[in-house]
Amino acid sequence: SNGSTLMTQIYASMVKCKLWSTCSYAAPPEAVVTTAVTNMGHVAMPASHSLAFPDPLFVSLVFGISVALMSYCTWPLSGGHLNPAVTLSMLVAMKVRPSWALCYILAQLLGAITTSALLYGLTPEHSLGEMGINKVRVTSLQALAIEMIVSFQYILCILSTSENRRDPSKCGHLIIGLSVTLGHLIGYTGCGMNPARSLGPALITFVFTNHWVFWVGPLAGGLAAAILNEWVLFPKCSGFR
Amino acid sequence: SNGSTLMTQIYASMVKCKLWSTCSYAAPPEAVVTTAVTNMGHVAMPASHSLAFPDPLFVSLVFGISVALMSYCTWPLSGGHLNPAVTLSMLVAMKVRPSWALCYILAQLLGAITTSALLYGLTPEHSLGEMGINKVRVTSLQALAIEMIVSFQYILCILSTSENRRDPSKCGHLIIGLSVTLGHLIGYTGCGMNPARSLGPALITFVFTNHWVFWVGPLAGGLAAAILNEWVLFPKCSGFR
Amino acid sequence: SNGSTLMTQIYASMVKCKLWSTCSYAAPPEAVVTTAVTNMGHVAMPASHSLAFPDPLFVSLVFGISVALMSYCTWPLSGGHLNPAVTLSMLVAMKVRPSWALCYILAQLLGAITTSALLYGLTPEHSLGEMGINKVRVTSLQALAIEMIVSFQYILCILSTSENRRDPSKCGHLIIGLSVTLGHLIGYTGCGMNPARSLGPALITFVFTNHWVFWVGPLAGGLAAAILNEWVLFPKCSGFR
Amino acid sequence: SNGSTLMTQIYASMVKCKLWSTCSYAAPPEAVVTTAVTNMGHVAMPASHSLAFPDPLFVSLVFGISVALMSYCTWPLSGGHLNPAVTLSMLVAMKVRPSWALCYILAQLLGAITTSALLYGLTPEHSLGEMGINKVRVTSLQALAIEMIVSFQYILCILSTSENRRDPSKCGHLIIGLSVTLGHLIGYTGCGMNPARSLGPALITFVFTNHWVFWVGPLAGGLAAAILNEWVLFPKCSGFR
Numbered sequence: 001s002n003g004s005t006l007m008t009q010i011y012a013s014m015v016k017c018k019l020w021s022t023c024s025y026a027a028p029p030e031a032v033v034t035t036a037v038t039n040m041g042h043v044a045m046p047a048s049h050s051l052a053f054p055d056p057l058f059v060s061l062v063f064g065i066s067v068a069l070m071s072y073c074t075w076p077l078s079g080g081h082l083n084p085a086v087t088l089s090m091l092v093a094m095k096v097r098p099s100w101a102l103c104y105i106l107a108q109l110l111g112a113i114t115t116s117a118l119l120y121g122l123t124p125e126h127s128l129g130e131m132g133i134n135k136v137r138v139t140s141l142q143a144l145a146i147e148m149i150v151s152f153q154y155i156l157c158i159l160s161t162s163e164n165r166r167d168p169s170k171c172g173h174l175i176i177g178l179s180v181t182l183g184h185l186i187g188y189t190g191c192g193m194n195p196a197r198s199l200g201p202a203l204i205t206f207v208f209t210n211h212w213v214f215w216v217g218p219l220a221g222g223l224a225a226a227i228l229n230e231w232v233l234f235p236k237c238s239g240f241r
Numbered sequence: 242s243n244g245s246t247l248m249t250q251i252y253a254s255m256v257k258c259k260l261w262s263t264c265s266y267a268a269p270p271e272a273v274v275t276t277a278v279t280n281m282g283h284v285a286m287p288a289s290h291s292l293a294f295p296d297p298l299f300v301s302l303v304f305g306i307s308v309a310l311m312s313y314c315t316w317p318l319s320g321g322h323l324n325p326a327v328t329l330s331m332l333v334a335m336k337v338r339p340s341w342a343l344c345y346i347l348a349q350l351l352g353a354i355t356t357s358a359l360l361y362g363l364t365p366e367h368s369l370g371e372m373g374i375n376k377v378r379v380t381s382l383q384a385l386a387i388e389m390i391v392s393f394q395y396i397l398c399i400l401s402t403s404e405n406r407r408d409p410s411k412c413g414h415l416i417i418g419l420s421v422t423l424g425h426l427i428g429y430t431g432c433g434m435n436p437a438r439s440l441g442p443a444l445i446t447f448v449f450t451n452h453w454v455f456w457v458g459p460l461a462g463g464l465a466a467a468i469l470n471e472w473v474l475f476p477k478c479s480g481f482r
Numbered sequence: 483s484n485g486s487t488l489m490t491q492i493y494a495s496m497v498k499c500k501l502w503s504t505c506s507y508a509a510p511p512e513a514v515v516t517t518a519v520t521n522m523g524h525v526a527m528p529a530s531h532s533l534a535f536p537d538p539l540f541v542s543l544v545f546g547i548s549v550a551l552m553s554y555c556t557w558p559l560s561g562g563h564l565n566p567a568v569t570l571s572m573l574v575a576m577k578v579r580p581s582w583a584l585c586y587i588l589a590q591l592l593g594a595i596t597t598s599a600l601l602y603g604l605t606p607e608h609s610l611g612e613m614g615i616n617k618v619r620v621t622s623l624q625a626l627a628i629e630m631i632v633s634f635q636y637i638l639c640i641l642s643t644s645e646n647r648r649d650p651s652k653c654g655h656l657i658i659g660l661s662v663t664l665g666h667l668i669g670y671t672g673c674g675m676n677p678a679r680s681l682g683p684a685l686i687t688f689v690f691t692n693h694w695v696f697w698v699g700p701l702a703g704g705l706a707a708a709i710l711n712e713w714v715l716f717p718k719c720s721g722f723r
Numbered sequence: 724s725n726g727s728t729l730m731t732q733i734y735a736s737m738v739k740c741k742l743w744s745t746c747s748y749a750a751p752p753e754a755v756v757t758t759a760v761t762n763m764g765h766v767a768m769p770a771s772h773s774l775a776f777p778d779p780l781f782v783s784l785v786f787g788i789s790v791a792l793m794s795y796c797t798w799p800l801s802g803g804h805l806n807p808a809v810t811l812s813m814l815v816a817m818k819v820r821p822s823w824a825l826c827y828i829l830a831q832l833l834g835a836i837t838t839s840a841l842l843y844g845l846t847p848e849h850s851l852g853e854m855g856i857n858k859v860r861v862t863s864l865q866a867l868a869i870e871m872i873v874s875f876q877y878i879l880c881i882l883s884t885s886e887n888r889r890d891p892s893k894c895g896h897l898i899i900g901l902s903v904t905l906g907h908l909i910g911y912t913g914c915g916m917n918p919a920r921s922l923g924p925a926l927i928t929f930v931f932t933n934h935w936v937f938w939v940g941p942l943a944g945g946l947a948a949a950i951l952n953e954w955v956l957f958p959k960c961s962g963f964r
């Protein structure tokens with residue numbers, strides 16, 4: 001019959017599709033997910049009550065929930081690191097090979113930059129503001145310390161959840177989302193926590209004041225978390241997977 | 242004894258009831274659940290602080306929690322798609338047969354329309370407002386893009402949770418609820434995300450300005466999620482269940 | 483040695499304690515838990531920003547979380563029904579024996595009344611207000627309809643979670659807590675949802691205006707949920723456990 | 724090759740590291756975690772909208788989430804008691820040996836004090852306020868009663884979750900976090916709930932007015948919870964683990 005012929009064709013194209021996608025497994029999700037997270041954060045910000053001082057609870061929930069969901073949806077693919085600081089920590093924890101780590105980071109940066117470019121069309125003119133660039137409201141050193149603490153707890157959570165990745169209960173996603181929410185709740189600095197997310201708007205608007213804080217803070221915090229978790233709290237000799 | 246006679250009668254009526262309900266298994270829950278969700282959203286809206294600009298956090302939580310709970314309570318019955326966009330994506334993902342999909346969509350529309358009609362009696366006069374019709378506060382194209390993004394993440398979550406339906410930990414419901422909350426937090430447009438929910442009030446008040454956005458957006462976003470999840474990220478050849 | 487003698491005495495008293503507590507297993511938790519929930523709700527209300535119109539999000543979270551936690555802590559004991567409407571539904575669903583149901587309801591009422599009496603000492607004078615009595619801000623019939631809807635979804639959730647009571651993942655508590663939060667978020671009427679909780683303050687202040695709404699609404703909503711869940715959606719012949 | 728030599732050296736240092744850290748297993752996490760929790764609470768407070776009356780929802784979420792995450796990240800190590808009142812209850816419940824309990828409490832106090840000292844550098848001058856010292860806004864006796872109730876429910880939750888420590892679903896962390904959030908939502912007194920957290924800022928600013936309330940309240944509440952849970956609700960003869 002006609003219906004079953006159509007079915008057969010769909011199945012054939014699905015098989016082809018499967019072969020292609022098996023090759024390109026891990027990298028595309030990274031780009032898609034970083035894109036989505038950055039996007040959602042930026043779309044959410046102007047929607048919150050005040051633009052000059054966006055409601056931190058509102059923004060924190062949007063970031064936390066979106067990271068939890070994106071982590072859930074792409075779980076078995078790329079391990080959920082949407083962030084150069086996470087990837088670096090995973091490398092130090094020997095949970096990702098150097099070559100893969102490089103791919104991930106490039107995909108993350110690419111995703112963040114294209115998103116920031118796409119943003120102009122989506123955000124209403126009057127609420128575009130300064131495109132949600134992370135601003136330093138305290139001194140640089142205070143901002144750096146806060147970025148480190150915030151990223152430290154975030155990446156410690158990611159390393160903890162990655163232990164029981166094959167665990168049937170998928171609460172790890174909620175843990176990671178809560179951690180992102182916490183980071184944005186306690187961040188004075190607009191909470192970078194993710195160098196890729198900070199780079200995107202900075203490149204588009206070409207404002208790089210104190211931009212280094214949002215690279216050094218997360219990377220140092222993540223490094224500290226990796227060392228604490230892998231070498232002090234739960235030392236084990238596993239080697240690269 | 243008297244007590245055990247009564248017991249026997251109750252058991253007999255339960256057996257009869259069981260036979261009848263086995264036949265009409267999947268369709269009634271759809272109508273009940275769509276009704277409940279629409280209802281709760283509308284009841285909640287006027288209760289929030291300001292009517293002209295209802296507190297988005299408040300409305301988002303009500304929608305998210307009610308979808309999570311309704312999905313939990315009807316889980317093994319109709320698979321939890323309370324929304325024509327979800328049903329279309331399930332059809333594309335070959336997780337529901339075409340004839341069932343049609344039944345579901347009809348039940349969803351019926352539920353939404355009857356609810357909107359019932360609404361007049363429940364809402365206090367002064368807070369009826371415009372019955373929570375989705376309004377486009379940005380340009381139509383921006384609204385369309387946002388509807389697509391919001392529905393994309395929602396239906397991607399639904400497809401992800403439907404993979405492990407027999408999973409003992411029922412966290413999937415929370416994931417879906419969080420996704421609905423996220424959608425309402427980032428939606429400029431009053432967040433349709435569900436054509437059935439948008440149709441109900443539009444029909445009752447007979448205001449169809451920009452109504453197409455709330456059909457094209459969710460359906461296109463859902464289609465994109467289905468293609469990404471089923472054919473790119475997690476391709477498999479399963480056929481209809 | 484001295485230490486081990488002490489240890490032996492402690493063990494002996496623990497064994498005695500065990501025998502006594504096995505007899506009085508189910509009733510005391512009911513009283514303790516109803517007391518705690520009522521208490522927390524009343525303590526929370528004056529702490530919220532405005533007394534005339536307490537922040538509904540704040541109150542909703544306090545009620546939802548406290549019910550979730552109390553349900554978690556007493557789970558295997560009395561099945562978690564802290565509410566005459568729940569107990570009635572459980573009776574209709576044949577999940578509790580009539581004699582036990584009566585005990586539960588008496589314990590619930592007793593707990594709520596003693597709590598309301600204790601309340602005078604704990605709440606600061608100036609913020610005592612009207613002791614958080616449920617007030618009808620809409621017409622009686624609208625209040626009744628809302629009470630029914632709110633209790634319907636609450637008790638449907640309780641019945642759903644009680645299916646998989648031996649489930650290892652304890653997400654059922656969160657579901658119940660979310661349901662209580664939802665009920666308080668959408669309740670115009672101050673959300674009774676629990677006749678015991680409504681009776682306590684009414685008795686102490688001797689204000690019984692519209693008090694019947696907070697009995698008829700929850701009991702009717704619970705009855706509807708029990709019939710829907712046990713006889714329509716998931717019919718089965720199990721008899722009393 | 725060069726790469727594998729480096730790898731070998733890293734492995735060697737990891738093995739050494741493992742030996743060392745096995746000895747110092749339980750105590751360091753206690754200090755780290757108490758430090759982190761205190762820190763986050765204090766960093767969060769000034770960030771909330773108003774300093775004179777910080778948004779209780781905001782502060783409650785920060786405390787709750789941070790305790791949940793820290794409990795998650797250090798789970799198998801020190802059992803998650805970050806608080807002298809918790810440790811005392813665990814001792815009464817015979818879930819920790821006296822010598823270990825002493826170690827824990829000392830680590831907790833040390834962590835809280837050093838954190839309060841570190842705080843001066845991190846918090847912006849103008850928002851330092853009174854360093855988030857717990858203040859008694861009601862009479863001392865009312866504050867004491869509230870502290871007892873709040874700590875009672877918190878420690879009851881901790882004892883409940885410690886039953887199923889080897890449970891695959893890690894929802895216990897969320898339960899504990901919710902309990903902390905609840906405690907801060909209903910606390911008039913600035914919610915101590917944790918003598919270590921109260922001691923830190925008091926020592927630094929040398930203000931000890933009503934300080935006893937924040938020791939007697941939590942310890943008495945915790946004791947009551949331990950007796951209720953271990954000797955009344957779920958009595959068992961297990962002895963020290």
Ligand SMILES: [Ca+2]
Pocket residue numbers: 063180192193194197
């Ligand atoms: Ca981020």
Ligand SMILES: [Ca+2]
Pocket residue numbers: 304421433434435438
């Ligand atoms: Ca919806």
Ligand SMILES: [Ca+2]
Pocket residue numbers: 545662674675676679
């Ligand atoms: Ca209640």
Ligand SMILES: [Ca+2]
Pocket residue numbers: 786903915916917920
């Ligand atoms: Ca605390």
